[in-house]
Amino acid sequence: MKEIITPRGKVTLALDTVIDISRNNPLFHSAEAFSIDLTVPRIPNEKIFGYQYRIASASRAEPIEARFLLNGREQLCGSIEIISATYESYHLLLKGGRNDFLFRFGKLKLRELVFGYEDFVPGVSPPFQPTDAQLQAQIGGHALRG
Amino acid sequence: MRSCRHKLVATLSGGDFICFPVYNGDTNTWINRWSFDQQTFAMDVGGPRTPFLRIFRALERLFALKEYTVTENWFSVSAERRNIVLYNNTNYGVCASFDIRYLFPDWTIGDFIREIEDYFPVSLFIDARTRTVRILGDDEVVTAAPAGELKQYLERDYEVVFNEKQAGFDLTCQLPDSDKSCEGEFDYLDQAYSAEVYTVRDLPLNCQAGAVYRVLSEGAYYRAEVTENNLQWQLIGNAAMGVREGDGDITREPKIYPMMTTTQLQHEEVTITQQYVGTKRVLVNFSLLVPYTQKASHLWTQDFRPMVYRGFVPASIAPDQVEAGYTFNGNHYPLANFVNRNVDGTAFGNQSFELCWEGLKGAQTIAFLEGADKINAKLLIPQPDLEKLDTAKVYALDGRAVLISEMVIHYCEGCHISVEAVLFALKNG
Numbered sequence: 001m002k003e004i005i006t007p008r009g010k011v012t013l014a015l016d017t018v019i020d021i022s023r024n025n026p027l028f029h030s031a032e033a034f035s036i037d038l039t040v041p042r043i044p045n046e047k048i049f050g051y052q053y054r055i056a057s058a059s060r061a062e063p064i065e066a067r068f069l070l071n072g073r074e075q076l077c078g079s080i081e082i083i084s085a086t087y088e089s090y091h092l093l094l095k096g097g098r099n100d101f102l103f104r105f106g107k108l109k110l111r112e113l114v115f116g117y118e119d120f121v122p123g124v125s126p127p128f129q130p131t132d133a134q135l136q137a138q139i140g141g142h143a144l145r146g
Numbered sequence: 147m148r149s150c151r152h153k154l155v156a157t158l159s160g161g162d163f164i165c166f167p168v169y170n171g172d173t174n175t176w177i178n179r180w181s182f183d184q185q186t187f188a189m190d191v192g193g194p195r196t197p198f199l200r201i202f203r204a205l206e207r208l209f210a211l212k213e214y215t216v217t218e219n220w221f222s223v224s225a226e227r228r229n230i231v232l233y234n235n236t237n238y239g240v241c242a243s244f245d246i247r248y249l250f251p252d253w254t255i256g257d258f259i260r261e262i263e264d265y266f267p268v269s270l271f272i273d274a275r276t277r278t279v280r281i282l283g284d285d286e287v288v289t290a291a292p293a294g295e296l297k298q299y300l301e302r303d304y305e306v307v308f309n310e311k312q313a314g315f316d317l318t319c320q321l322p323d324s325d326k327s328c329e330g331e332f333d334y335l336d337q338a339y340s341a342e343v344y345t346v347r348d349l350p351l352n353c354q355a356g357a358v359y360r361v362l363s364e365g366a367y368y369r370a371e372v373t374e375n376n377l378q379w380q381l382i383g384n385a386a387m388g389v390r391e392g393d394g395d396i397t398r399e400p401k402i403y404p405m406m407t408t409t410q411l412q413h414e415e416v417t418i419t420q421q422y423v424g425t426k427r428v429l430v431n432f433s434l435l436v437p438y439t440q441k442a443s444h445l446w447t448q449d450f451r452p453m454v455y456r457g458f459v460p461a462s463i464a465p466d467q468v469e470a471g472y473t474f475n476g477n478h479y480p481l482a483n484f485v486n487r488n489v490d491g492t493a494f495g496n497q498s499f500e501l502c503w504e505g506l507k508g509a510q511t512i513a514f515l516e517g518a519d520k521i522n523a524k525l526l527i528p529q530p531d532l533e534k535l536d537t538a539k540v541y542a543l544d545g546r547a548v549l550i551s552e553m554v555i556h557y558c559e560g561c562h563i564s565v566e567a568v569l570f571a572l573k574n575g
Contacts, residue, residue, distance in 0.1 A: 002557055018556070018557075018558070019556075019557040020554055020555065020556050020557070021554070021555050021557065022552060022553065022554045022555070023537070023552070023553045023555065024537075024551070024552050024553075025269075025537035025538075025549065025550055025551050025552070026263065026269040026270060026271060026537070027269045027284055027287055027288075027511070027537070027538075027549065028549075028551045028552075028570070029551075029552070068557075070529060070557055070563075071529060073529065073533065074275060075555075075557070076274070077274055100272075100274035101212065101214065101272045101274060101279075102255070102256050102259065102272070104212075105212055105255050105256075106254060106255055106256030106259070107254050107255075107256060108254060108255050109252065109253070109254055110208075110250035110252075110253050110254065110255060110258060111250060111252065113208070113211050113255075114211070115207055115208075115211065115250075
């Protein structure tokens with residue numbers, strides 16, 4: 001049994017829904033991503049995707065986290081974007097990346113991560129530790145000059 | 147200050163980072179300058195001090211932040227690989243402590259992973275279900291013994307045809323123009339050369355104009371140029387960015403490229419001794435092989451450069467630098483470079499690799515790709531078996547070793563799942 005689970009509930013799929021997903025070997029492919037067009041009935045899914053006339057455009061709709069399960073076992077994680085909505089159905093795009101990690105975190109800047117702090121000369125104060133704003137300004141400035 | 151020096155030296159044998167001297171040719175300054183007189187980093191001489199992060203720890207910490215565990219790590223399986231570090235040119239004068247995120251440039255996690263996969267002969271196999279990451283050597287993947295047989299999953303009556311030859315590929319590099327040491331006058335592509343010498347000092351004094359020599363200790367190419375009857379050797383390129391020749395075309399604009407190394411003189415007053423006579427203080431020119439950059443701080447860009455820490459090696463002292471009868475023994479310093487050569491041109495006995503970009507993948511993988519048949523297969527696989535199918539493993543099919551390149555999985559009702567697969571099969575014999 002195919003299921004798509006979101007934090008807002010389980011998506012009701014049409015009976016004839018086909019889900020084809022491609023998986024690539026990272027040895028031969030630098031990026032692994034998939035996107036699947038899905039059309040699902042509107043009425044049972046309205047609590048998840050919202051009232052159809054409020055979805056003015058796909059760009060304004062927030063992606064929703066989604067997990068695809070087959071017979072109760074998770075096959076992949078990704079997100080759902082709402083492309084359009086009609087009276088009968090929602091047109092959705094299920095997107096994901098290499099086993100979810102790059103899809104979820106790939107666009108995060110490394111400097112946004114808190115890697116932790118290492119004291120490599122105990123008891124001596126560092127002469128200068130830039131704030132995030134200073135760091136960003138410095139990197140931005142260099143990039144412009146570069 | 148003494149504990150500070152001790153801590154810096156101690157980092158050479160363990161910890162997440164290593165310190166070693168780097169010379170900045172643009173500003174004529176040193177980072178982590180080494181003092182032969184004090185046998186430690188010259189903290190009191192001034193100049194920036196910077197720890198360089200080991201790649202294996204950078205990757206482990208990166209994934210740990212997102213609650214993934216690195217279970218196999220190509221960068222940590224030997225002492226030599228654990229000594230691959232990322233030189234960081236974003237120096238904020240870290241002296242007493244550092245926050246690793248300041249060492250990372252303006253990259254995304256995706257950039258970092260892709261560049262690591264492109265520059266080094268590794269691939270990252272990330273499993274969301276077990277939240278584990280395997281960083282595997284490409285060559286080790288393709289040369290592994292088959293882990294299972296695929297024949298049983300072939301659709302009934304489906305014939306596998308081993309006939310479509312995988313095309314080769316060529317590679318070219320575009321280097322950033324924001325770094326002076328990478329400007330266009332340096333030809334990083336395959337360079338024909340007349341001869342090899344060990345160090346810059348071994349370049350001949352008389353030579354035909356235009357001749358190109360490779361200097362082994364630096365991994366660099368020098369061309370003879372004659373102006374007003376004077377022969378001068380001009381640095382024209384770097385073997386580290388050598389590329390392969392072949393069919394096809396792949397162009398990449400790398401973010402990772404190795405720093406060049408250079409033989410640099412360091413002038414320092416040291417104590418020399420003569421047995422039964424005494425000691426005296428003299429100025430000595432030490433010749434060091436060091437990584438070097440030409441970046442002034444206002445030209446720093448956001449890039450990473452890998453180097454390999456090679457251990458304490460002797461610097462070279464010209465015979466006329468130390469008076470006859472006197473000796474100076476403390477001439478070892480912490481060396482890092484990209485090329486597996488000492489300052490005298492000899493290969494390191496216990497070192498196996500150079501940080502030369504070999505064109506996306508390792509030698510075995512390239513041989514596998516160019517010798518492989520590309521085949522299509524239709525498989526019917528029970529769901530539990532499909533979940534166990536591992537793209538990092540070699541399988542057997544009709545007596546051939548195959549790797550799964552791509553799979554299109556048709557999720558349907560029923561106990562078997564239909565899979566269209568593209569396989570690379572190693573040629574027989």
